Amino acid sequence: MTSSALISFDRVGHSYRSNAGVLVPALADVSLDIAQGEFVALLGPSGCGKSTLLYLLGGFVPIRDGEIRVAGKPVTGPGRDRGVVFQSFALFPWKTVRQNVRYGLERMSLPRAEQEARTARLIDMVHLNGFEDHFPLQLSGGMRQRVAIARTLAVDPAILLMDEPFGALDAQTREIMHEELLAIMARRPMTTVFVTHDVREAVYLADRVAVMSARPGHIKEVVTIDLPGRTEPGVQKTAAFGAYVERLWGLVKNEAVQAAAGR
Amino acid sequence: MSRSATVVGAVKPKLDRPREKGTAVVNWLVRWFPLAILAITWEAAPRLGLVNPASLPPLSVVVAALGRLAMGGDLLANGLKSLFRLVCGLGLAILAGVPLGLTMAWFRPVRAVFGPLVRCLYPMPKSALIPVLLLWLGLGDLSKITLIFLGCLLPVLISTTNGVRGVEPAMIWSARSLGRSRLAALFGVALPAAMPDVLAGIRSALAMSFVLLVSSEYLMSRDGLGYLISFLGDGGAYDGMFAAVLVVSILGFAADRAFNAVSRRALAWRET
Numbered sequence: 001m002t003s004s005a006l007i008s009f010d011r012v013g014h015s016y017r018s019n020a021g022v023l024v025p026a027l028a029d030v031s032l033d034i035a036q037g038e039f040v041a042l043l044g045p046s047g048c049g050k051s052t053l054l055y056l057l058g059g060f061v062p063i064r065d066g067e068i069r070v071a072g073k074p075v076t077g078p079g080r081d082r083g084v085v086f087q088s089f090a091l092f093p094w095k096t097v098r099q100n101v102r103y104g105l106e107r108m109s110l111p112r113a114e115q116e117a118r119t120a121r122l123i124d125m126v127h128l129n130g131f132e133d134h135f136p137l138q139l140s141g142g143m144r145q146r147v148a149i150a151r152t153l154a155v156d157p158a159i160l161l162m163d164e165p166f167g168a169l170d171a172q173t174r175e176i177m178h179e180e181l182l183a184i185m186a187r188r189p190m191t192t193v194f195v196t197h198d199v200r201e202a203v204y205l206a207d208r209v210a211v212m213s214a215r216p217g218h219i220k221e222v223v224t225i226d227l228p229g230r231t232e233p234g235v236q237k238t239a240a241f242g243a244y245v246e247r248l249w250g251l252v253k254n255e256a257v258q259a260a261a262g263r
Numbered sequence: 264m265s266r267s268a269t270v271v272g273a274v275k276p277k278l279d280r281p282r283e284k285g286t287a288v289v290n291w292l293v294r295w296f297p298l299a300i301l302a303i304t305w306e307a308a309p310r311l312g313l314v315n316p317a318s319l320p321p322l323s324v325v326v327a328a329l330g331r332l333a334m335g336g337d338l339l340a341n342g343l344k345s346l347f348r349l350v351c352g353l354g355l356a357i358l359a360g361v362p363l364g365l366t367m368a369w370f371r372p373v374r375a376v377f378g379p380l381v382r383c384l385y386p387m388p389k390s391a392l393i394p395v396l397l398l399w400l401g402l403g404d405l406s407k408i409t410l411i412f413l414g415c416l417l418p419v420l421i422s423t424t425n426g427v428r429g430v431e432p433a434m435i436w437s438a439r440s441l442g443r444s445r446l447a448a449l450f451g452v453a454l455p456a457a458m459p460d461v462l463a464g465i466r467s468a469l470a471m472s473f474v475l476l477v478s479s480e481y482l483m484s485r486d487g488l489g490y491l492i493s494f495l496g497d498g499g500a501y502d503g504m505f506a507a508v509l510v511v512s513i514l515g516f517a518a519d520r521a522f523n524a525v526s527r528r529a530l531a532w533r534e535t
Contacts, residue, residue, distance in 0.1 A: 058436065059439075078439035090431060093532055094458070103438075107441075135532040137533060148437075152437075
C-alpha cells in the first residue's frame with residue numbers, strides 16, 4: 001500500500017445476510033490503490049459486488065472487514081469529499097433543476113449570490129439553460145443525469161463516484177454523455193471511480209480498469225488503458241481501442257457466463 | 264449557451280392550451296349526469312308510488328326539511344359540534360401518526376417494538392370500542408375525539424412508515440454525501456419523498472373519521488349530526504332524517520374533494 005494513493009482499499013470484504021439468514025460473502029480481500037486524478041473503472045458482471053465496493057467507499061454501507069482510506073483517513077461515513085452519481089439519478093423530484101443543483105451549496109456558508117452564481121455556472125456546464133425551473137419528472141433520462149452530475153459537482157468533491165451512471169440511458173444519449181463527461185473532466189480533473197458492466201465504456205473512459213469476478217467479488221486483474229488522443233473523434237474505431245476491448249471482454253466473459261448460468 | 268434548445272429528447276412541458284368551450288360544457292354535463300339521474304329518480308320514485316313515500320320521502324320534501332333544520336339552527340349547532348370532533352380527532356392522529364411513522368421507518372429498534380403492536384391493532388374494527396369509550400369517557404366530546412384519533416392514527420402511521428421505507432436509498436445517500444446529517448436527510452429528503460404515501464394515508468383516514476364520527480354520535484351522544492340522524496329517525500321525522508344524512512354525505516364528499524385538491528397542489532411536481 002503506497003502512501004501516495006488518494007484512495008486505498010485495504011483487504012476489504014463484505015457479507016450480507018440472505019433472506020434465509022445465511023451470511024453470503026459479497027466481497028473478499030479487495031485491495032486497490034487509486035492515485036490522485038486517476039479515472040478507475042470497476043468492471044464486472046452483475047452480482048460481482050462492484051457497486052457494493054463503491055457504496056463502502058462512499059460511506060453509505062458500514063465497513064466491517066478491512067479498511068478504506070481516503071487521503072490517509074479511514075472512511076467512516078459519507079462526506080462532501082466524495083460526490084456520487086447513481087444509475088437511477090436519485091434526484092429530489094419535488095425540487096426544480098435549480099433547487100437540486102443548489103442543494104449541496106445550501107449548507108456551505110456561502111453568500112447567497114455566490115450560491116446562485118455557482119448554480120448557474122453548473123447548469124450552463126451541463127447545457128440545461130432554460131430548464132432551471134423544470135421538475136426532474138419533466139426531463140428526459142439524459143437531462144436528469146446531467147442534473148445529477150451538476151448537483152454532485154456543485155460542492156466541488158475531490159472524488160467522484162459513479163455507479164453505472166449511464167446504464168439507464170439509450171445508446172445515443174449514452175455516447176453523448178460519455179463525450180460530455182470527458183469534456184467536464186478535461187476542464188476540471190477529478191479522481192473518479194466508475195462502476196460499469198460495459199467493456200467499451202470502461203475502455204473509453206478509464207485510465208485503469210479493475211476487472212472483478214464474483215462469488216465472492218474480488219479484483220481479478222487491473223488493466224492500464226493507454227489510449228493517446230482519447231477525446232479525438234474516432235478513437236473507438238482504432239486498433240488499440242479494439243485490442244483493449246477484446247482483452248477485457250476475454251477477462252469478463254467467463255465471469256459473465258458463470259454469473260448468467262449459476263443463479 | 265444556445266445548446267438548451269437542442270438538448271436531446273427533452274420532454275415537452277405540459278401546455279395550458281385554451282380548451283374549447285363546447286368541450287368543457289359537455290365534460291361538465293357528463294360528469295354530473297349520474298348525480299342528476301339519481302336526484303330525478305329520488306324525486307320520481309316515491310311520487311309515482313314505486314316506493315313508499317314514508318320510507319323514502321321525495322327529494323324536494325327532504326330539501327324542504329333541510330331548509331327547516333337550517334333555519335331552526337339545529338343543523339349549524341350540531342354540524343359545528345361534529346366538525347369540531349372530526350378536526351380534533353383527525354388532527355391529533357396526523358400530528359401523532361406522521362412523527363411516529365417516521366420514527367418507526369428510520370429506527371429499527373422502534374420498529375421492532377411497535378411493529379407487532381401496530382400489526383395486531385390495525386385490523387381491529389375501531390367501532391367495537393364505542394361502548395368501551397362510552398363507559399370510560401362518557402357522552403361528551405372526549406369519547407368521540409378519542410375514537411376518531413384511534414381509528415385514524417394507524418392508517419396515517421402505516422402509510423408514513425411504508426412511504427419512508429420505500430424511499431430509494433440512493434436519494435438518502437445523495438443527501439448525506441451533499442453534507443446532510445442523518446436527521447436532516449430524514450426530514451429534508453425522506454419525508455418529502457414519502458409525501459405521496461403520507462397524503463394517501465391521511466385521505467383514507469379522513470374517510471374513516473366520518474364513519475367513526477357518525478356512528479359514535481349515533482350510538483352515544485346528545486348532539487352532533489349523527490345524533491341528529493338518530494333523533495329524527497327515532498321520532499319518525501324521516502324527511503328530516505334524510506336531510507341530515509344528505510348533509511353528512513355532502514360534507515364527506517366536500518372534505519374529500521378539498522383534500523384531494525390540496526394534495527394535488529402539494530404534489531404538483533408529479534404532474535408532467
